[in-house]
Amino acid sequence: MDLTAPLDTLDATGVTGMIERLRELGGPVDEAEAIDEIAALERLKSAAAAAQARVTAMLQVERVAREADAGVPVAEQGRGLGDEVGLARRESATLGSRHLGLARALVDELPCTLAHLTAGTVSEWGATLLAKETAVLDPHDRRRVDAELDDRLASMTPRQIERAARALALAIDSRAVARRRARATADRRVSIRPQPDTMAAVTGLLPVEQGVAAWAALRRDAEAAKAAGDDRGLGQLMADLFVERLTGQAAADAVPVEVQLVMSPGTLLGVDDVPASLVGHGPLPAELARDLVLGVDGAGDDGPGQDEASEGRTWLRRIFTDDMDRVVVTDPRRRSFPASLRRLLRVRDGVCRFPFCDAPIRHDDHVVAVALGGATTAHNGQGLCARHNLTKARPGWRSRPVTAHAVAARTAGTDAGAAAVSSAPDVVTTTPTGHRYRSPVPPVLERLPDDSTAEDRLAALLPGPCRDRSGRRRWPGVYGLDVHRPDVTIELLDTG
Helix, strand or coil: CCCCCCHHHHHHHHHHHHHHHHCCCCCCHHHHHHHHHHHHHHHHHHHHHHHHHHHHHHHHHHHHHHHHCCCHHHHHCCCCCCHHHHHHHHCCHHHHHHHHCCCCCCCCCCCHHHHHHHCHHHHHHHHHHHHHHCCCCCHHHHHHHHHHCCCCCHCCHHHHHHHHHHHHHHHHHHHHHHHHHHHHHCCCCCEEEEECCCCCEEEEEEHHHHHHHHHHHHHHHHHHHHHHCCCEEEEHHHHHHHHHHHHHCCCCCCCCCCCCCCHHHHHHHHCCCCCCCEECEEECCCHHHHHHHHEEEECCCCCCCCEEEECCCCCEECEEEEECCCCCCCCCCCCCCCCCHHHHHHHHHHCCCCCCCCCCCEEEECCHHHHHCCCCCCCCEEEEEEHHHCCCCCCCCCCEECCCCCCCCCCCCCCCHHHHHHHCCEEEECCCCCCEEEEEEEECCCCCCCCCCCCHHHHHHHCCCCCCCCCCCCCCCCCCCCCCCCCCCEECCCCC
């Protein structure tokens, strides 16, 4: 590839060739050259982001013009383009729409920032912050801020860009504060994100006075409990009060475990330690998963109280997986998904099945619509977020289930492997431009390769001598699940 070719001859194939050339970097060089290469690559990342912005803005202009000529209503022109941009960037549709908005802002209203991005003197994140802080301004005032910061951008950090852009926006238009606050208040929400060490962060994005009031109330009552002799730390007290007040529980750890905790039979019975999966969170250690099912106080700890049952009620729902650790189900013949199949789709897919989307599942969808002959089966079912359930129904979008790729060596060439493939197909989504994206069914459980057969693993679960190899605390009735415990309810979900 000729790297000196004019830019107007550079296309996707040429860019791919540049990527291949970059493979040559990373060989032995002196330290000064290594620093120069790192700096040049950082500038290259910014220049690539600028090129993406220009191409993305051009794409939107072309799409809107084509749809206008086709008679598409103005309000519908360009709909779904953010999803396509997200797919091309291997990101969610939400991020794709943000990139689309940033591209239009840079090309139409922030030419100085775009020039810096092209030259590699400002990062994509810095450009994004400037665009975000000036979004409340009209296009003319936005260009004023852009020009005012032109001479300084190359020497500013992203945080400095953010503060300066915000201050200039306020100086130019004092009403921007009110508009921004109104928009931010409308966007208030509560979200949850998995955290390391089997923790979760529940975040409330609130108006500042409400957030401060909520935190102050927790702090005040935690300090009162501490003063009364509670031996928990202040942070622990505030966290426990937070849970108790939101759930109405008498104690924070008395949580009913109807949270779709998925585990293999071996993990459930203590035969092996394959990690379990908590739907909406991710993997959990096997021992912690067993403690949660038992309702053990202080699950996962070795301290006092481990053998004491908490007050929470545990619901154990058995969901069976195939040899690929993918959820399977029989094929009910009905138009709407029955409750059991809806549960299985949500556990099997975990999050929205649309490629590169991690949004929560909101809709149970037929991959091929019933009107087009699609069946109401696990094979033709998928969990989607609300946005992508609407997107796939737009003109030019198509999806279909296809036979999954060759499976792992432990199932290849076996009847069990063939059954696993047929029961969990991939979904191929085709966009209006003809690009295809394949999304396989993710394994609901992650495990290391195992040479044992399915029969071996089944035999290990049958009654027999004690197999407690690790010396850990055993379940009561480890081979015959203690169904008489009043706080454990077992529901068998029929999968045929």
